Amino acid sequence: MKRGFALYLAFLLFMTCFLGWYLTRPKVLTVGLFAGSNWNVPEGDSYALLEEAIKRFEAEHPGVTVKYVSGIRKDDYSEWLAERLLKGEEPDIFVVPGEDFNLYASIGALQPLDRSMNGDESFDPSVYYPRALDYGRYQGISYALPVGAVTTLMFVNKTLLAKEGIPIPANNWTWQDFLQICKAVTKDTDGDGRLDQFGVYDYTWRKAALTNDVPIFAEDGRSADFSGPHMEEVMRFMAELHAVSKGQEVTAKDFDMGRVAFRPFSFAEYRTYKPYPWRIKKYSSFEWDCIKLPAGPSGGNGSIMQTMLVGISARSSEQRLAWELLKTICYDPVIQEMVLTKSQGLPVRRDVVESARAQELFTNSTPGSDEMNLKTVSEVMADSLTEPKFPRYKEAMNLADNRLFHAVQENSSLSNALSQVQKEINIYLQR
Amino acid sequence: MTEAYTPEERRLEWLYGLLGLYNGLVVLLMAGFMSLTQEKIITTMSAHAFLTTLPIVPLPAFKGFLASVGAYALLLLLGKLYRHGGIASGQRHLVFAAEIGVCMLLMRSLNLAYDGVVLLAVADLMHRYQGENQSWLLLGAMLGLYFMANYNLAIFQRHVAPFDVYAAYYRPEVQSVLLAIKNGLISLNIVLFVLYLVLLVQSKHHEKERIASLNKQLEEANVRLRAYAIEAERTAETRERNRLAREIHDTLGHTLTGIVAGLDACLVLVDAAPGAVKKQMEKIRATAQHGIVDVRRSVKKLRPDDLEKMPLKQAVKKVIAEFGASSGVDIHLVELGWPEKLREDEEEVIYRIVQEGITNARRHGKADKVTVTCGLEPGRFYIIIADNGTGCEAPQQGFGLRHMEERLALLHGRLRYWSDNGFTLEATIPMGKNVMDNNGEDNG
Numbered sequence: 001m002k003r004g005f006a007l008y009l010a011f012l013l014f015m016t017c018f019l020g021w022y023l024t025r026p027k028v029l030t031v032g033l034f035a036g037s038n039w040n041v042p043e044g045d046s047y048a049l050l051e052e053a054i055k056r057f058e059a060e061h062p063g064v065t066v067k068y069v070s071g072i073r074k075d076d077y078s079e080w081l082a083e084r085l086l087k088g089e090e091p092d093i094f095v096v097p098g099e100d101f102n103l104y105a106s107i108g109a110l111q112p113l114d115r116s117m118n119g120d121e122s123f124d125p126s127v128y129y130p131r132a133l134d135y136g137r138y139q140g141i142s143y144a145l146p147v148g149a150v151t152t153l154m155f156v157n158k159t160l161l162a163k164e165g166i167p168i169p170a171n172n173w174t175w176q177d178f179l180q181i182c183k184a185v186t187k188d189t190d191g192d193g194r195l196d197q198f199g200v201y202d203y204t205w206r207k208a209a210l211t212n213d214v215p216i217f218a219e220d221g222r223s224a225d226f227s228g229p230h231m232e233e234v235m236r237f238m239a240e241l242h243a244v245s246k247g248q249e250v251t252a253k254d255f256d257m258g259r260v261a262f263r264p265f266s267f268a269e270y271r272t273y274k275p276y277p278w279r280i281k282k283y284s285s286f287e288w289d290c291i292k293l294p295a296g297p298s299g300g301n302g303s304i305m306q307t308m309l310v311g312i313s314a315r316s317s318e319q320r321l322a323w324e325l326l327k328t329i330c331y332d333p334v335i336q337e338m339v340l341t342k343s344q345g346l347p348v349r350r351d352v353v354e355s356a357r358a359q360e361l362f363t364n365s366t367p368g369s370d371e372m373n374l375k376t377v378s379e380v381m382a383d384s385l386t387e388p389k390f391p392r393y394k395e396a397m398n399l400a401d402n403r404l405f406h407a408v409q410e411n412s413s414l415s416n417a418l419s420q421v422q423k424e425i426n427i428y429l430q431r
Numbered sequence: 432m433t434e435a436y437t438p439e440e441r442r443l444e445w446l447y448g449l450l451g452l453y454n455g456l457v458v459l460l461m462a463g464f465m466s467l468t469q470e471k472i473i474t475t476m477s478a479h480a481f482l483t484t485l486p487i488v489p490l491p492a493f494k495g496f497l498a499s500v501g502a503y504a505l506l507l508l509l510g511k512l513y514r515h516g517g518i519a520s521g522q523r524h525l526v527f528a529a530e531i532g533v534c535m536l537l538m539r540s541l542n543l544a545y546d547g548v549v550l551l552a553v554a555d556l557m558h559r560y561q562g563e564n565q566s567w568l569l570l571g572a573m574l575g576l577y578f579m580a581n582y583n584l585a586i587f588q589r590h591v592a593p594f595d596v597y598a599a600y601y602r603p604e605v606q607s608v609l610l611a612i613k614n615g616l617i618s619l620n621i622v623l624f625v626l627y628l629v630l631l632v633q634s635k636h637h638e639k640e641r642i643a644s645l646n647k648q649l650e651e652a653n654v655r656l657r658a659y660a661i662e663a664e665r666t667a668e669t670r671e672r673n674r675l676a677r678e679i680h681d682t683l684g685h686t687l688t689g690i691v692a693g694l695d696a697c698l699v700l701v702d703a704a705p706g707a708v709k710k711q712m713e714k715i716r717a718t719a720q721h722g723i724v725d726v727r728r729s730v731k732k733l734r735p736d737d738l739e740k741m742p743l744k745q746a747v748k749k750v751i752a753e754f755g756a757s758s759g760v761d762i763h764l765v766e767l768g769w770p771e772k773l774r775e776d777e778e779e780v781i782y783r784i785v786q787e788g789i790t791n792a793r794r795h796g797k798a799d800k801v802t803v804t805c806g807l808e809p810g811r812f813y814i815i816i817a818d819n820g821t822g823c824e825a826p827q828q829g830f831g832l833r834h835m836e837e838r839l840a841l842l843h844g845r846l847r848y849w850s851d852n853g854f855t856l857e858a859t860i861p862m863g864k865n866v867m868d869n870n871g872e873d874n875g
Contacts, residue, residue: 078479079476079479081479082478082481082482085478085482085488086472086473086478086481086482086488086489086491087473087492088490088491100479103482103483106486107482107486107487108487108488109488314488315488391483
């Protein structure tokens with residue numbers, strides 16, 4: 001009896017000690033991200049934003065340390081993350097590559113955020129661009145928050161247009177305006193019988209489809225629709241555009257030499273190449289600026305938005321702290337502002353983008369962009385579309401690219417060709 | 432414990448052990464294979480490609496392995512508890528439920544690649560199964576297990592990393608070998624299980640046969656015993672008759688012979704010497720007197736032993752208790768009253784009626800429940816013997832009823848009997864002053 005009591009006491013003591021240790025033990029959160037920019041542009045200090053966020057978070061939460069593994073290249077990141085997940089050692093918070101988002105959300109690697117989002121008084125999801133927030137949703141449930149985004153804009157060679165006496169198109173220009181300018185600038189300037197000045201480089205049917213309101217893929221990525229009348233418009237337009245250069249291939253070199261009037265560019269590329277020193281290195285021979293993409297007959301001056309997502313691991317043992325850290329990284333206005341200065345992307349909080357301070361920071365960090373009003377960018381962001389993010393999107397797109405290219409080249413019956421392409425893509429998607 | 436096992440049971444236990452060992456081996460193999468493959472996938476940088484083919488994030492390799500092996504160890508422990516643990520029936524059901532739960536857990540941590548462990552649970556259930564009335568229960572449990580296994584499959588299918596995905600990591604020819612091995616392992620398990628079931632059924636069947644043969648032997652012994660009892664009764668009767676004859680011969684015969692001889696002498700002497708006759712008559716009277724004493728003594732010897740030794744109340748209770756114990760009839764005595772004082776002959780009649788009544792209830796009525804009620808009413812004492820036997824519409828005389836009636840008639844008593852829900856017998860004996868008076872009148 002006495003021994004039993006002593007044992008009980010010892011057990012109680014042990015439990016108290018354990019509980020004490022458990023509650024006060026140093027808590028460590030880990031963050032997974034890659035080195036370099038999310039938007040495939042050179043970036044100087046890719047961890048600056050995170051460092052700042054960590055500093056702020058650790059100040060607010062004493063006793064909590066945040067760690068991250070540096071030096072993982074963007075190309076290796078997807079595999080690195082998958083390995084961590086298989087080993088069960090994934091970071092508490094990690095950047096989710098867009099093409100992996102659906103996969104990780106569907107296999108339950110990501111923690112659903114809706115409860116934290118609704119339960120947190122200090123969190124208001126309506127400050128985000130709706131499209132950016134939607135990008136972190138899978139089947140209607142939020143699994144990740146956006147941290148930054150870029151949109152695709154149309155690059156305009158001001159020098160070339162000025163030389164041809166063509167004014168820079170307004171932001172609400174159409175395919176017809178686009179085609180006319182292309183036709184006007186495409187010519188043989190040195191008289192060697194070969195065209196050496198072109199209208200556009202790197203304008204793909206995807207961008208045309210986007211600005212003509214063609215939803216190519218179903219939400220779940222199980223089927224594609226190429227056979228609508230809108231898509232026919234797209235293909236007819238692409239064929240006309242293609243015909244302008246008379247079959248001659250426009251190259252990146254032509255563009256770099258200042259011999260191409262238009263090129264779609266992401267905002268990150270714009271920001272990277274516009275300021276010194278990149279501007280000097282790459283395009284020193286001409287003045288340039290950006291406007292919205294031209295609108296198709298059935299669409300608008302839309303754009304494609306690429307969003308960088310951060311999510312919480314479903315197996316993280318510190319869900320509450322992880323949410324707080326995620327909020328610091330993706331929601332804190334100070335950090336959002338820093339997206340403008342420390343990265344080549346844009347903040348995803350609309351109020352931050354449209355603030356006067358942001359415009360000031362932007363003008364300071366991107367000299368020489370008189371045309372670029374952040375209000376315009378914000379508008380573009382608000383009505384831009386996001387790329388589908390089902391797992392085999394890239395492969396399906398490449399396949400479609402290939403097939404459509406041939407369809408345009410062969411100039412066969414358009415609707416037949418399109419149904420053929422649709423059939424092939426559907427077979428691929430349903431496999 | 433071991434000495435209580437028949438060789439058959441020992442063989443069964445041995446096979447069960449083999450089944451457990453084999454399943455353990457398979458679990459170890461499967462878990463090991465999947466864990467190693469997972470590690471290999473990580474080292475060969477194909478983690479991302481692997482994850483895209485999965486519906487979930489699998490457990491880390493080592494954890495998954497530990498979970499499987501741990502769950503299996505728990506399953507074995509629960510199985511042992513269920514089979515041999517000295518626990519109550521309710522607790523045993525709880526243990527079995529836990530066993531099924533662990534079974535499902537194990538299947539899940541093995542990614543449903545191996546469902547043979549369900550058979551282990553079924554083997555446990557079959558081991559405990561006994562008696563015909565449980566066969567429905569058993570059928571229900573088996574169906575339940577089957578559905579659970581399928582349900583498990585349906586529910587968890589989207590929540591596990593299938594074995595095929597692990598196998599798909601290897602070259603196609605290796606894949607087919609792996610699948611063949613897996614299917615072989617599953618089939619061998621089924622073979623072992625069926626063997627176990629066959630042995631189990633055989634063992635149960637033999638046990639049943641043994642019990643049946645024992646029953647038969649018992650029945651035969653019973654028949655012999657009954658014949659012997661009848662024989663013994665007859666012998667006792669003969670012996671009693673002989674004793675009676677001897678007694679009559681020794682006492683009454685002797686006395687009567689003496690009296691006849693004396694009377695003969697008287698006849699000769701009556702005219703010659705009347706004085707001597709008188710003397711002789713006195714001698715004869717003494718002899719008769721002596722004879723009466725002898726007869727009384729003999730009659731007394733015929734009285735039941737119990738009545739000799741104890742009062743009527745106890746004697747009646749004793750005969751009831753003894754008969755009940757020996758025949759298995761449930762006899763209930765309701766005592767509403769006993770007369771204060773009874774004559775010896777009255778006691779004997781009452782005793783005999785009770786004895787005869789319950790014997791008849793058993794012998795002719797095949798009753799297994801008899802109620803004996805005795806009580807007093809003003810002026811009479813009554814005994815009612817009611818049984819739940821077959822009854823008898825027109826009782827044949829010779830059931831001892833006439834004998835009872837005769838005995839009662841001597842005491843001015845009355846016997847009534849009828850059949851409803853068995854057979855009921857009512858005997859009344861007049862009591863008290865009136866009776867005494869009547870007796871007095873009769874005597875007078």
